[in-house]
Amino acid sequence: MPSRTGSRSPAGLVKSLPERGLLLLMVLVLLEGTVLTLGAASSPDINHQENLGNDQEANKVTNHTKKAFPVLSLDYHHIQTPFEISLWVLLASLMKLGFHLIPRLSGIVPESCLLIVVGLLVGGLIKLAGENVPPVLDSRLFFLCLLPPIILDAGYFLPIRPFMENLGTILMFAVVGTLWNAFFIGGLLYAVCQIQPANPSDLHTLELLPCLLFGSIISAVDPVAVLAVFEEIHINELLHILVFGESLLNDAVTVVLYHLFEEYAGVGTVTVMDGFLGVISFLVVALGGVLVGAIYGILAAFTSRFTSHTRVIEPLFVFVYSYMAYLSAEMFHLSGIMALIACGAVMRPYVEANISHKSHTTIKYFLKMWSSVSETLIFIFLGVATVDGPHSWNWTFVTVTVILCLVARVIGVVGLTYIINKFRIVKLTTKDQFIVAYGGLRGAIAFSLGFLLDKDQFPMRKMFLTAIITVIFFTVFVQGMTIKPLVELLAVKKKQEAKRSINEEIHTQFLDHLLTGIEDICGHYGHHHWKDKLNRFNKKYVKKCLIAGERSKEPQLIAFYHKMEMKQAIELVESGGGVKLPSAVPSTVSMQNIQPKKIPPAKSVERALPQLPKGREEEIRKILRSNLQKTRQRLRSYNRHTLVVDPYEDGLGDLLLKKQKMIELEKKIKEMSNYLTVPAAPPDSPTMCRARLASDPQAYSVKPANDSVPTIQVDLASPQSPDSVNVMDEFRRANQEEEDQGLMMRPPHGQSGPNKSGEADGTRDQQKLMRCLSDPGPSADEEEDEPFLP
Amino acid sequence: MGSSSSSIDNIPNAQEIMQETGFSAAHLLRLYERFQFLDRDQTGKLRPEDFGALRELAMNPIGDRIIGAFFSPGQETVDFPSFVRILAHFRPTDSNRTREGPQQEPANSRTRKLKFAFQLYDQDRDGKISRAELLQVLRAMLGLQVTEEQLQSIAERAIQEADLDKDDAISFDEFRKSLEKVNIEHKMSIRFLR
Numbered sequence: 001m002p003s004r005t006g007s008r009s010p011a012g013l014v015k016s017l018p019e020r021g022l023l024l025l026m027v028l029v030l031l032e033g034t035v036l037t038l039g040a041a042s043s044p045d046i047n048h049q050e051n052l053g054n055d056q057e058a059n060k061v062t063n064h065t066k067k068a069f070p071v072l073s074l075d076y077h078h079i080q081t082p083f084e085i086s087l088w089v090l091l092a093s094l095m096k097l098g099f100h101l102i103p104r105l106s107g108i109v110p111e112s113c114l115l116i117v118v119g120l121l122v123g124g125l126i127k128l129a130g131e132n133v134p135p136v137l138d139s140r141l142f143f144l145c146l147l148p149p150i151i152l153d154a155g156y157f158l159p160i161r162p163f164m165e166n167l168g169t170i171l172m173f174a175v176v177g178t179l180w181n182a183f184f185i186g187g188l189l190y191a192v193c194q195i196q197p198a199n200p201s202d203l204h205t206l207e208l209l210p211c212l213l214f215g216s217i218i219s220a221v222d223p224v225a226v227l228a229v230f231e232e233i234h235i236n237e238l239l240h241i242l243v244f245g246e247s248l249l250n251d252a253v254t255v256v257l258y259h260l261f262e263e264y265a266g267v268g269t270v271t272v273m274d275g276f277l278g279v280i281s282f283l284v285v286a287l288g289g290v291l292v293g294a295i296y297g298i299l300a301a302f303t304s305r306f307t308s309h310t311r312v313i314e315p316l317f318v319f320v321y322s323y324m325a326y327l328s329a330e331m332f333h334l335s336g337i338m339a340l341i342a343c344g345a346v347m348r349p350y351v352e353a354n355i356s357h358k359s360h361t362t363i364k365y366f367l368k369m370w371s372s373v374s375e376t377l378i379f380i381f382l383g384v385a386t387v388d389g390p391h392s393w394n395w396t397f398v399t400v401t402v403i404l405c406l407v408a409r410v411i412g413v414v415g416l417t418y419i420i421n422k423f424r425i426v427k428l429t430t431k432d433q434f435i436v437a438y439g440g441l442r443g444a445i446a447f448s449l450g451f452l453l454d455k456d457q458f459p460m461r462k463m464f465l466t467a468i469i470t471v472i473f474f475t476v477f478v479q480g481m482t483i484k485p486l487v488e489l490l491a492v493k494k495k496q497e498a499k500r501s502i503n504e505e506i507h508t509q510f511l512d513h514l515l516t517g518i519e520d521i522c523g524h525y526g527h528h529h530w531k532d533k534l535n536r537f538n539k540k541y542v543k544k545c546l547i548a549g550e551r552s553k554e555p556q557l558i559a560f561y562h563k564m565e566m567k568q569a570i571e572l573v574e575s576g577g578g579v580k581l582p583s584a585v586p587s588t589v590s591m592q593n594i595q596p597k598k599i600p601p602a603k604s605v606e607r608a609l610p611q612l613p614k615g616r617e618e619e620i621r622k623i624l625r626s627n628l629q630k631t632r633q634r635l636r637s638y639n640r641h642t643l644v645v646d647p648y649e650d651g652l653g654d655l656l657l658k659k660q661k662m663i664e665l666e667k668k669i670k671e672m673s674n675y676l677t678v679p680a681a682p683p684d685s686p687t688m689c690r691a692r693l694a695s696d697p698q699a700y701s702v703k704p705a706n707d708s709v710p711t712i713q714v715d716l717a718s719p720q721s722p723d724s725v726n727v728m729d730e731f732r733r734a735n736q737e738e739e740d741q742g743l744m745m746r747p748p749h750g751q752s753g754p755n756k757s758g759e760a761d762g763t764r765d766q767q768k769l770m771r772c773l774s775d776p777g778p779s780a781d782e783e784e785d786e787p788f789l790p
Numbered sequence: 791m792g793s794s795s796s797s798i799d800n801i802p803n804a805q806e807i808m809q810e811t812g813f814s815a816a817h818l819l820r821l822y823e824r825f826q827f828l829d830r831d832q833t834g835k836l837r838p839e840d841f842g843a844l845r846e847l848a849m850n851p852i853g854d855r856i857i858g859a860f861f862s863p864g865q866e867t868v869d870f871p872s873f874v875r876i877l878a879h880f881r882p883t884d885s886n887r888t889r890e891g892p893q894q895e896p897a898n899s900r901t902r903k904l905k906f907a908f909q910l911y912d913q914d915r916d917g918k919i920s921r922a923e924l925l926q927v928l929r930a931m932l933g934l935q936v937t938e939e940q941l942q943s944i945a946e947r948a949i950q951e952a953d954l955d956k957d958d959a960i961s962f963d964e965f966r967k968s969l970e971k972v973n974i975e976h977k978m979s980i981r982f983l984r
Binding site for chain 2: 423425496507508509514517519526561
């Protein structure tokens with residue numbers, strides 16, 4: 001997409017100029033509107049009061065004055081709050097749109113920086129207009145509305161395996177690293193403030209505890225900022241999960257330190273007892289948060305077991321339970337972030353086994369949408385709050401803070417890695433350490449925590465806020481902008497394409513079993529042993545409770561395989577049904593041009609099929625290759641706003657093979673003289689057409705099975721898995737049948753599933769077929785063709 | 791652990807084994823004690839029944855294959871050096887190998903680890919994983935929960951994906967290629983055996 005609008009030719013520029021102009025105009029109008037409405041916001045109260053007063057007086061004097069009936073009146077006050085909220089959200093979204101129309105800019109500057117700049121502009125405009133800047137980064141708004149969607153999105157899609165494998169490392173960085181940062185920064189700041197005996201300044205009034213409090217606020221790596229910056233640089237999974245996991249888990253530490261120091265800053269001293277209580281408090285906060293999250297997660301999983309009749313509200317359960325987990329944790333001053341992560345991670349495997357494909361897509365889309373908007377808003381508000389916020393600039397304090405943050409981070413990472421590497425199998429290299437240290441970005445959480453400080457208790461609040469904002473700006477702008485070139489320069493390993501093949505899945509499970517066995521032989525209760533035990537427990541008890549129906553017994557490999565097959569089937573239909581070749585090649589793949597010939601069987605299935613002429617084959621190959629490469633390139637840039645790339649990514653060979661099969665099948669169908677009994681299908685698309693499926697499930701009622709008519713066997717591979725349609729079987733059977741009659745679809749009789757038989761079965765299978773067909777799931781093209789929100 | 795009878799000197803050829811496999815003396819001792827524990831009738835050699843006594847291993851879907859891997863084809867017992875040699879495959883990979891010379895690769899290199907896993911699949915040792923062998927493994931892992939057709943489809947698909955030279959079987963190179971994204975050094979290492 002960007003490559004087309006960014007063409008160097010003057011024609012290209014001119015074409016995009018009106019677009020840009022239009023967008024700028026819209027933005028200006030919007031800003032104007034924002035300023036005016038925000039300005040109007042402060043005045044209607046007065047008018048209203050006056051009117052009321054006048055009215056009362058008028059009424060007292062006489063009741064006979066009759067006003068003309070207002071045909072059109074303006075009552076802004078009535079809708080003020082929702083209107084303003086909508087305006088902000090709209091502004092955020094338009095900004096996001098705008099950035100991607102300016103291709104070169106979004107390549108150099110990360111989005112977060114641009115958004116902060118926009119926030120600065122908006123704030124500046126409002127101030128110029130003479131109005132009061134609304135306190136947008138209100139801590140309540142931030143912690144209760146803006147932060148949860150981002151964290152839920154992160155938690156729900158957290159890659160569990162790398163997270164668990166590196167949990168020890170992540171915890172070390174999160175807990176010990178943050179503690180080190182807090183004390184180092186706080187302590188040294190205090191020391192620095194105490195020197196300069198020559199000219200006593202405000203700094204001397206700063207005591208140790210407020211300094212430590214400040215240190216604890218500023219030391220935490222921020223998940224929002226990390227996500228925003230790291231998603232654009234595509235580093236390898238290990239580093240990503242290390243920095244990101246650290247940013248999530250250090251919330252518990254931050255909460256405890258913050259409350260501890262805030263509590264005792266007034267008193268002035270912290271005793272050993274308090275320190276001890278602090279440690280206990282940390283354990284309670286962290287584990288309590290996780291427990292609360294897990295409980296809500298299990299509740300959500302259990303609820304989703306019963307939603308088979310009310311599919312429409314399934315996503316709602318996921319969102320509401322998660323949000324309530326967050327709120328409940330916050331109620332007890334536990335770590336809300338950890339609760340949210342735990343809730344999402346716990347409920348995901350069970351919920352996904354229970355809900356329909358459409359709900360699954362809905363959840364994905366909504367989470368990405370909300371988190372995207374939230375993130376945008378946070379950065380814009382950060383800019384606005386910068387313009388507005390009470391500032392008190394103190395050169396010493398601010399510069400020392402910035403320097404100390406950097407130094408503390410580097411020392412912390414290096415020191416901790418040295419210790420951690422003794423326990424890791426795959427050690428962290430220097431490059432890794434550098435990226436981890438450099439990726440320690442601060443963000444809006446620090447600002448909000450600072451904002452929460454009480455003005456009276458902390459007279460230096462303004463200075464703190466200024467320093468926090470400076471650090472945030474520094475990390476986001478300087479580190480954010482330079483991390484991408486640095487990653488290139490250092491040749492850090494990038495994220496690999498997520499092509500999860502069935503081979504990997506099989507072999508990984510095999511290796512798991514192997515390692516568990518070896519551990520047993522060694523008599524060592526290690527990692528694999530406990531994982532195996534957990535899996536067994538999960539399979540035996542938990543899955544039975546939380547997953548509806550027969551799917552509770554489905555092994556993971558089968559579920560994975562079905563997912564792949566489903567996606568392949570959908571993709572096949574999409575690509576084969578209406579062969580969408582680029583316009584450069586006119587519809588040359590029309591059936592008339594294809595000469596039947598013999599094919600050397602690539603697989604046993606195709607033995608009897610005619611072959612495409614060599615030239616045609618090459619053409620098709622070329623077309624497919626170019627198409628696939630485009631898809632590949634687009635997919636390569638995985639980022640958080642792309643919906644998660646699904647386990648199946650088609651390889652060139654696969655697609656070619658299937659393409660050939662499709663074309664051959666179409667050709668065969670063309671040859672058949674008889675009328676197709678597949679209802680509502682276009683004559684050149686013998687397979688299921690997804691659009692029709694979605695709209696007309698009734699179309700696939702079972703026709704009376706006539707044995708003389710060849711059937712496309714829709715093989716419900718097992719009664720346990722209604723959602724799979726084995727397309728490969730479909731082709732195989734169609735090829736083997738006679739060629740001179742029509743086609744029909746029917747579910748196969750004679751299920752080979754264990755202990756199932758009978759009529760009831762047939763109807764149930766049929767219903768399952770309908771459910772499958774009427775609910776085709778996340779479409780391949782939506783996810784794999786274009787990034788959702790790049 | 792503290793008994794004086796089991797010291798490193800009791801182990802025959804201890805130095806050789808240590809040199810060959812890279813285990814430290816402490817680890818070797820630990821493994822020797824484990825060997826003696828498994829060797830119920832104190833013959834100095836292990837038989838399949840000794841392995842079978844491990845309850846957890848019996849529950850493992852590929853437990854019998856693992857046990858089989860310890861015994862060279864034709865042999866019915868395994869002695870301590872062979873025992874250790876097999877387990878050496880699961881040592882974490884040393885990133886800095888100072889050994890030079892025309893020796894063969896150490897047992898815990900990535901290739902050797904993969905080769906070991908490959909041989910577990912390839913029971914008839916013909917150098918390829920045929921469809922039947924893959925089906926056997928799948929059947930063992932997935933048990934009775936799936937139908938024969940599903941197994942066939944999965945095996946079919948797996949071979950289709952991995953088989954590059956189209957001989958309907960997976961050779962060692964194809965096996966290795968299909969696992970190139972998996973971190974074998976991490977996955978096939980037991981920290982305990984460092």
